[in-house]
Amino acid sequence: MIKKLTATVFALAMTFPSIADVLTIKKDAPQQYVVQKGDTLWDISEIYLEQPWLWPKLWRMNPQIDNPHLIYPGDMLTLVYDADGQPMLVMNQKYKKLSPGVRKTLKKADAIPTVPLEFLRPYLTYEQALDEETIASKPYVLGANEAVKSQVTDHILYVKGDLVRSQFYGIYRKGAEFIDPESQEVLAHKAKLVGTARAFRSGDIAKGEPASVRVKNVKQEVKAGDFLMPAMEGQSLPAFFSLTRPSTDINGTIIASTNDFREFSQYEVVIINRGTDNELKAGHILDIRRPSPKVIDGKDGPKYLEDTSRYDKVTASIEGVFGDSNENNKLWVPPSEKVGELMVFKVYNNLSYAIIMETMMPIRLGDTVNVDL
Structure with a gap:
């Protein structure tokens, strides 16, 4: 079964270029970049992409490491294009690192069926599921430097919460509820990315001073009440999945x-x-x-439960539950x-x-x- 799934996913890989969105690389993006201390994937992606939340697609080819977050100061990244013109950042193995370090590599001995994340990325969304308590604990937008109801790129937003200066944040909107059909309990809320921003004032809640961020990109208009999380929070996935x-x-x-x-x-x-x-x-x-559809086997022969009368449904549920000896109006429950x-x-x-x-x-x-x- 697992081998079959692996083959299926590799078939998916063949369709990847036609399904994935074509990334737009900035005109001034460098051909090569040496990772600096303190760099994050988001920071580096912002150098290359107009829409940095699409970073997973840019990092889809890192076969040397089993986690695309494991990059180190001194690593050289090279911008290349595949046969379909899709851009990607890869590790330049010919470049000697400026500082030694231990790297975790994929071992041939680990020959178990896996699904590379690159095959899934066209189908992933920058969406999260957060409970009410988690959302309530996040910093949120109070307003902007202009008295408008919605904000766009380059507007300054004031945020209730303590932020980290120079850090990128995703701006999210609380969405629909995920409800458990068994308990009717609200499991979480959909949290949908509406934009990104970089903090330039950290803020101090104790002193009543809001944090300040500058909007960098928007997918939808940002509104008061939208909440913030570090751009990479909740987006870390393994580069490969073991089935x-x-x-x-x-x-x-x-x-x-x-x-x-x-x-x-x-x-x-x-x-x-x-x-x-x-x-x-x-x-x-x-x-x-x-x-499978339930069947009532009554005096007029077998009928699907949905096609029988209300009387037959009531009497079958009382007298002819599956396994009962009553043959006059018997409810059959086939397996799923x-x-x-x-x-x-x-x-x-x-x-x-x-x-x-x-x-x-x-x-x-x-x-x-x-x-x-």
């Missing part, structure tokens, strides 16, 4: 998607109501199942059947983002996910 089955029983439900549709196809991203609290990890493979597989790639406490890897029919909201040991 494994969970070691414990998992039974959950597809509760939402990143495109807000109710029906999904292969390689679309969905949200499930299980997370680290259920011992889920990135790379876990789960089956997608759908209940497998309709696809998904891979978990971003995990929170009580929910996870997953990509649909295989489908036997269109996947729907409400389909269950599980692994039986």
Whole structure:
């Protein structure tokens, strides 16, 4: 099964150039860049990209290291283009590092099936799932240096909260609720990126002094009440995923998607109501199942439950529950059947983002996910 999934993902790789957005590289971007002390992926991406939140696509080819965050002062990065004209930053192995350091490399001995993150990036969104308490703890926009209701690039924003000077921040908006269909509990809220900014005053809440940031990029108009997080917070994913089955029983439900549709196809991203609290990890493979239609076998012969009268439904549920000896009006509950597989790639406490890897029919909201040991 895992080998089959690996083959499927490599088939996806063949379609990558046509699906991914073409990155726009700044005209003054250097051909090569030597990593400096204190640099972050976001800082370096901002040197190259007009829209730095697209940094994962720029860093899609780092085969020398198993985590694209592991870059060091003295590393030389080179801007290259693939056969389809897609830009990417790669490590220049011919360049001698200015300072020695230990690097974690991919070992040939680790020959287990993996899914490179580069194949998933066209389907990932800069979206997060945060609970109410977490959102309430974040710094948020009070207003701007101009009395307008929404802000655009280069406006100065005043923020309630203590920020780090010169650091990039993502500006997020609290969105729709993710609700557990079993408990009706609100698991989290969608947090959607609307823009980015760099802090130039740190602020001091104790003294009543707001922090100040300058808007660098916008995806939507920034509004008062939008909250801030460090640009890279929540965006760290492994460069490679090891495909494994969970070691414990998992039974959950597809509760939402990143495109807000109710029906999904292969390689679309969905949200499930299980997370680290259920011992889920990135790379876990789960089956997608759908209940088969219930049937009432009555005096007029078998009929799907939805096609029977209200009387038949009531009497069957009381007298003819599956396994009962009453043959006059018997309710049959066929088993759920497998309709696809998904891979978990971003995990929170009580929910996870997953990509649909295989489908036997269109996947729907409400389909269950599980692994039986």
